[in-house]
Amino acid sequence: MPNNLIKESSPYLLQHANNPVQWYAWGEEALDKAKQENKPIFLSIGYSACHWCHVMAHESFESEEIAKAMNENFINIKVDREERPDIDDIYQKVCQMTTGSGGWPLSVFLTPDQRPFYVGTYFPPLDNYGRPGFGSIVLQLAQAWKEKPGNVEQAAESFINTLQKTESISLDSKLERSILDEAAMNLLSIADTTNGGFGQAPKFPNASNISFVLRYSKLSGIAKFQEFAFKTLTKMANGGMYDQLGGGFHRYSTDARWLVPHFEKMLYDNALLPPVYAEAYQISKDPRYLEVINGTLRYVLGHMTSPQGGFYSAEDADSEGEEGKFYVWKKKEIQEILGKDADIFCLYYDVTDGGNFEGHTILYNNMNLSSIAFHFGKSESEIKQILQQSREKLYAVRVQRVPPGRDDKIMTNWNSLMITAFIKGYRVTGEWDFFQAATNCIEFIESQLTRDGELLHTYKNGHSKLRAYLDDYAYFVNSLLDYFEIAPSKKHLDLAVYYANYLIEHFWDENQKSFFFTADNHEKLIIRTKNIYDLSLPSGNSVTAWVMLRLYHLTQEKKYLDISIKVMESLAVMAAENPFGFGQLLNTMYAYLQKPVEITLVNTINHNIKNYLLKKFIPEAILVMISKKEDLENLKDLQFFTGKEFEDAKTKVYVCRDFTCSLPLETVSEIEKLV
Template identity: 35%
Template sequence: MPNSLASATSPYLQQHADNPVDWVEWGDAAFADATARGVPVLVSVGYAACHWCHVMAHESFEDAGTAAFMNEHFVCVKVDREERPDVDAVYMAATQAMTGAGGWPMTVFTTPTGEPFFCGTYFPPRPVQGMPSFPQVLASVAAAWTTRRDEVETSAATIAAALAERGTTPDPSGDHDAVAGRALAALGTAFDAGRGGFGRAPKFPPSMVLEWLLRHHARTGDAAALAMADTTLEAMARGGMYDQLAGGFARYSVDAAWTVPHFEKMLYDNAQLLRVYAHAFRADGSDLAHRVATETAGWMLDELRTAQGAFASSLDADSEGREGAFYAWSPAQLRDVLGDDDGAWAAEVLGVTEEGTFEHGTSVLQRRSDPADTERLDRLRARLLGDRERRPRPGRDDKVVSGWNGLAVAGLAEAGALLDRPDLVDAAAAAARFLLDTHVRRAHDGSVRLVRASRDGVPGAAPAVLEDYAHVADGLLALSAVTGDPAWFAAAGDLLETVLLHFAAQDGGLRDTADDETDAIIGRIRVLQDAADGPTPSGQSAAAAALLAYASLTGSLRHREAAERALRGPLQLAARFPTAAGAALAVVEAILDGPREVAVVGRRDDPATHALHRVALRSTAPGLVVALGEPGAESPPLLRDRPLVGGAPAAYVCRGFVCELPTTSPQDLATSLACGADTAPPALPPDPVSGNRPPSETP
């Protein structure tokens, strides 16, 4: 008989609906039940594309004896970390503190009031390699709770108090240029010059770091930054982590050479990498970057777009009960599909060997170089893709997450503009409309609120966190820049107003959860601020980016100051751990470059307006903001009082709080927006009376 997860929004939770475990969703009711029964809570955290989550479920949660013990001695709570990142953050912090490591599946035992006292990750059904079995863990925890409850509760209270004190203490001082320089030097020591990426295996796609490196090179001309970015971008695109048939990137490479991936494919990775490869193409016209951006965008639309026009969360790593079965090939399989000659040629080009690079004599397709006959390869790729479509497919987590869809909106909007693909811009707009129609509501105080996720067009109950507000706002601002529709700008402003009103922390930074939308348990022991980037930018860094862009479009000192405060925590990590602060460092490059603000004024149907707008969007200036509008437009405020020049469309450029004369020439605009070490923003003169420099307001 299904447990209560059958009606959950999350596909991951629904996967456990038929377990004999009496799972319940996270919420006050679960902890009230634990209090009434006098038993601890077992919180099991995972996500739909997690391979070892599936393994533990099959080994333990589907076992009747194990489930019976769990039901008798615990209240069992199942959590989708993608739906409740606030819950995941608290218990991951506890797991890392207690064990020195973390990951998923995550297994946490708490008191009936939610304080953790024993944490771990995967536990096998039988002892192996010194690891206790899950039944042993269950029995030990139950016995400790029964015989030493006072000791357990005291320990749990101490752990909860320590978690509540975690957070960042911002450093109010600091030279941004010096911070970027120290971070770049530290990053260089971790760079793998031969294979790309940073550090040793496993290697994750360093999306935020790559964006920072491209921006840093654009601002300074630093050749080392560009070399690290280009080498890594090419290595990832040519290795097995990139799907050489359909496009799109897997979660990470298990080896240092990007050969064999962990095969799950996530929306958040691909949305960010789409944007980075589009920016790499913008920087130097690379054919490889153009191809990868085009194919990745196509994969997102083909594989992740939902019936409502938004984007699903992920594709599973497993099919046919095996990880990677959908993606791997043997030489014999290539010959069966392509014939002997074409099959042998494709095997050589795509790195398929008799020994295999993966399992069972199969290989993950690679493209370490481009053959002379690329048209032949493209024809064969299409035939292989058609054959692969007949294989059993990996499962899809079709949950729509606000923040990850915000990343997709930004990536598709900018890629559409840079690749001359209006269909990608249309897809971004459709996803944005869905978010605003389905994920947004008005709170009792009139503020705009987001839910974290929906499924099949039905919003879930979990509140959005800071990264959701920031990424959706950033996506809306990108869409506004590309389309010139002021409605996207206005919606972004509403979300950022909520950030300023309800996410402000006492130390001047930003909390990861709203002050009035966090349940009592997380409110008591939550991690206030997570400054480090993970697979996505930290909430603080993401918010800094959106707030800075909005400030540049409006001249709002309030938003500018909030952006700089939000950066202080993440930037403390930058010099020692630059790979954990790439998103913040990318925002720093925007600040150091100006940011640059371009208002393009002209009729939409005038080719001269389009030419100016195209030049503006193709600038590599870090943190560039673009506003497009008809003569007399009032929104965004950057457009106000910007008339045509001699009756012709014009572009107005401001940088570092100083504005240039308008231009009607696309060539002159391109020159004005040129980047490099010799184009530092103009210095502002001190006030003649006080000697202080003027405040950060756009004239």
């Protein structure tokens, strides 16, 4: 018989609806029940594409014996971390404080008033190698709750006291070039200069850090930073991290050389990486980076886009109960499909009889086209065509396989990142359907994820719910500004201003000079946290600092600049000392210290000028492209656009920096001198 999760919309919660564990979703019913019965809470947090969440569910939560002990002694609550990042953030911090690391599944035992007293991640079901299994832990903690309540209370109080201390930020610093210098050198000290990326295995994409390295290389003129960024992006694109047949990136690499990925595909990785590849393309004009942008965005359009225009959250690592089964190959299978072209394909993609992953092969390229062409006595263009045709044939076979499961909830924060990705992709590729995808998603958020002037966090099957978090607002405002730069309608700028003001009113903490993760009208939890680190996702604080800086230049409202500076100053010391966790913030500091250059292109009729600006790496630029006369008329009240005239047959470019503007520029050579 299904448990209470059968009433939920989250794919992750529904995966557990038929467990023998009497699960509840987080809410009044479960929390009140714990207090009324004076029972501790077991809180399990995960997400639908999480491999080890599936393993623990199968081993422990499907066990009748373990479920019986859980049901008798605990109120058991399941949380989808993507729906409730506020809850996850609190207890993930507790886990990191206690064990030195975190992750999912997150397993937390709480008092009825939500204070943690025991925490961990994945637990095997049985005792092993001197470590207690989950079944033993459940019984031991149930006994401690009944027989040693003083010990439980002491542990809970200790956790809360430590947690409250972690929320304090008090290291103000002046914003100076030296912060960027120190950060860049510290970041380079953990760089893997052989394989690219940071540290050793496992390796995550860390998109914002790569963006900062590109910016610092431009600032300093030191080529090795740019070379490292290019190496990282190329190695990722050629490795198993990138789906060589279907496009899109897997979540991370389990090894140092980007060969064996953790096979789940998350929307946010496929949103955060295309803008970095676009920047690398702007600098290098390497067509491989353009291929990756196209491949990734077309994967999202084909597999992760809802009919209404929103984007789904994730695809599983597993299919048919095996991780990666959908993506890997046997050499014999490839030979049967490709025939005479198999030798070329197998050499290029390192396909061997023994394979490189549990007897199978993950497609992985570490040879260049010229070497393959020389080896087979063919031209590079011939080899390229053979590889393309081979990929298409294998892809056609692969789509007949049982696909991984898909988490089809649609979330404002990740969708906003995707809007930005499609806009950045459109800028360098000119692919109109990328721009249209961004348009459709903005319309979807406006129609389905807003209520009474507020954003909502998540949507599924026609139902939207949960008040939005800092990331939702910050990412959406940022995406609106990215969209505005290409299609500058006053409507979208007004919307960005409205939500930016909402952020200040409901999330801002003037005492600590930073933004809370939840609004002041959100459900009250044991603590109101701050999220300051840029890790797999950029922090809402870093993105909001960038948003406020951009809005100041567009509107000349000084309150936006003041808040941006306060956020940067409060985190500057930490960013210099630990740059790995502050890539997005460092990108904002770079723009502030360089003084953003304001570029207005009026009338996009001259495609040479338009393409020159769109395909040039100017990360400190606020570049607005006006193609319609009425758009400029509607924006005339803003100082950014005053004095700029639209002529039907002529393209003019205005370049302003530090309150000084150029005369109208009409040739690429004139523009080159100023940007």
